[in-house]
Amino acid sequence: xxxxRIVTGVLLLFVLFTAPSTGEITSVKIxxxxxxxxxxxxxxxxxxxxxxxxxSSVSVTSVPVTSNLSQPNPSRIGFYLFSxxxxxxxxxxxxxxxxxxxxISLLFTFQDLSPPPRSSFNKSHSVTFPSxxxxxxxxCNPLSYVTMDVRTEFYNTDNGNTKDYLSAELTQLPxxxxxxxxxxxxxxxxxxxxxFKNKLSVNRFHLLMGVLLVMxxxxxxxxxxxxxxxxxxxNPLHDWNIMFHICQLIKAVLLYIVxxxxxxxxxxxxxxxxxxxxxxxxxMVLIPIQVLATVALIVKGxxxxxxxxxxxxxxxxLAIETGCCYVIMFPTVSLICSVWETEETENxxxxxxxxxxxxxxxxxxxxxxxxxxxVSMSIGLLEVTGLGFYMVMFCMFNPFVKNRYLQxxxxxxxxxxxxxxFVLI
Numbered sequence: 001x002x003x004x005r006i007v008t009g010v011l012l013l014f015v016l017f018t019a020p021s022t023g024e025i026t027s028v029k030i031x032x033x034x035x036x037x038x039x040x041x042x043x044x045x046x047x048x049x050x051x052x053x054x055x056s057s058v059s060v061t062s063v064p065v066t067s068n069l070s071q072p073n074p075s076r077i078g079f080y081l082f083s084x085x086x087x088x089x090x091x092x093x094x095x096x097x098x099x100x101x102x103x104i105s106l107l108f109t110f111q112d113l114s115p116p117p118r119s120s121f122n123k124s125h126s127v128t129f130p131s132x133x134x135x136x137x138x139x140c141n142p143l144s145y146v147t148m149d150v151r152t153e154f155y156n157t158d159n160g161n162t163k164d165y166l167s168a169e170l171t172q173l174p175x176x177x178x179x180x181x182x183x184x185x186x187x188x189x190x191x192x193x194x195x196f197k198n199k200l201s202v203n204r205f206h207l208l209m210g211v212l213l214v215m216x217x218x219x220x221x222x223x224x225x226x227x228x229x230x231x232x233x234x235n236p237l238h239d240w241n242i243m244f245h246i247c248q249l250i251k252a253v254l255l256y257i258v259x260x261x262x263x264x265x266x267x268x269x270x271x272x273x274x275x276x277x278x279x280x281x282x283x284m285v286l287i288p289i290q291v292l293a294t295v296a297l298i299v300k301g302x303x304x305x306x307x308x309x310x311x312x313x314x315x316x317x318l319a320i321e322t323g324c325c326y327v328i329m330f331p332t333v334s335l336i337c338s339v340w341e342t343e344e345t346e347n348x349x350x351x352x353x354x355x356x357x358x359x360x361x362x363x364x365x366x367x368x369x370x371x372x373x374x375v376s377m378s379i380g381l382l383e384v385t386g387l388g389f390y391m392v393m394f395c396m397f398n399p400f401v402k403n404r405y406l407q408x409x410x411x412x413x414x415x416x417x418x419x420x421x422f423v424l425i
């Protein structure tokens with residue numbers, strides 16, 4: 001089975017089975033759950049923030065043991081909200097149950113439920129201190145299982161009337177993504193113009209880079225559309241959500257292909273190092289793993305943090321995807337080391353080595369920022385970093401005829417065949 005069939009199959013399965021994300025209005029069904037804590041949502045509130053919780057069809061069962069401890073205490077089961085600023089203080093509290101903490105905003109306990117058979121409760125809570133808050137459910141009764149339907153709604157208000165369902169730090173995302181989508185579209189126009197002006201030097205690699213720009217622009221446009229709809233209604237658009245994930249997957253695959261092709265020295269070192277043909281093996285292993293990890297991450301993200309084992313699986317899958325990023329660097333390092341070990345090196349090879357080494361450092365810095373910077377950097381700064389990387393890559397590997405670093409040494413055996421293999425015209 002070739003690589004194209006694998007990727008196509010994964011994409012089809014993804015489209016068929018992926019559910020839409022739920023936005024900031026979330027409906028969850030909890031069934032026979034004995035977890036002590038269930039994390040529902042983290043949201044950035046302003047001074048006009050509100051959280052609304054409605055639960056219904058509530059039942060609490062216990063393991064049948066001959067002890068009074070088997071009778072669940074409804075006052076020990078409930079929902080609470082707390083600011084992330086006080087998380088460290090809560091960790092040092094010596095209390096039997098988080099509901100007793102002085103740092104939380106207790107929303108309600110099961111003692112406030114309406115009598116059976118309805119067993120429901122609905123409450124709206126106003127947030128007056130702007131901060132990032134987390135919503136938790138806790139069950140401090142051992143050996144008890146909770147079943148319930150939960151609907152949560154998080155929003156801030158503009159001018160006291162209009163609801164904004166995006167977290168405070170994300171409220172500008174629709175315009176941000178729209179602007180960056182337009183920028184990549186303009187960059188695509190320049191790339192097409194350069195390719196037409198230098199069509200004798202254009203090959204499949206340059207066309208692949210053009211398609212990468214198309215998918216990047218489309219994914220940002222879909223993200224802008226989804227976040228705008230979420231901002232207004234609290235729920236994203238199902239069709240646009242699927243389109244966004246497809247664009248993200250295709251963009252990720254294309255970016256990895258471009259990176260591996262560059263790292264293996266298609267235009268720089270490969271004509272001088274014919275024995276170092278490893279890009280196909282890297283692609284065959286790397287891309288299916290990365291695609292599967294991306295799909296799994298999206299599916300886990302769609303399910304939400306309230307699903308059992310969500311944190312563990314999300315961390316494992318993120319580690320796999322991050323590892324794939326750094327695997328791309330291995331061919332580059334191997335080629336550079338091989339050139340350094342060569343005693344007699346042509347001038348063109350030396351120049352190519354420096355060119356590839358410079359790009360490798362840029363790429364490595366980009367991957368470090370994208371993998372670890374998301375924790376401490378704003379989305380806008382990450383997008384600016386990504387745009388800078390794309391511009392550097394496209395400037396260094398454009399089809400400009402006079403760029404001698406990108407032209408194979410036709411004096412070397414097999415180099416002319418290599419060039420003919422990639423030239424389209």
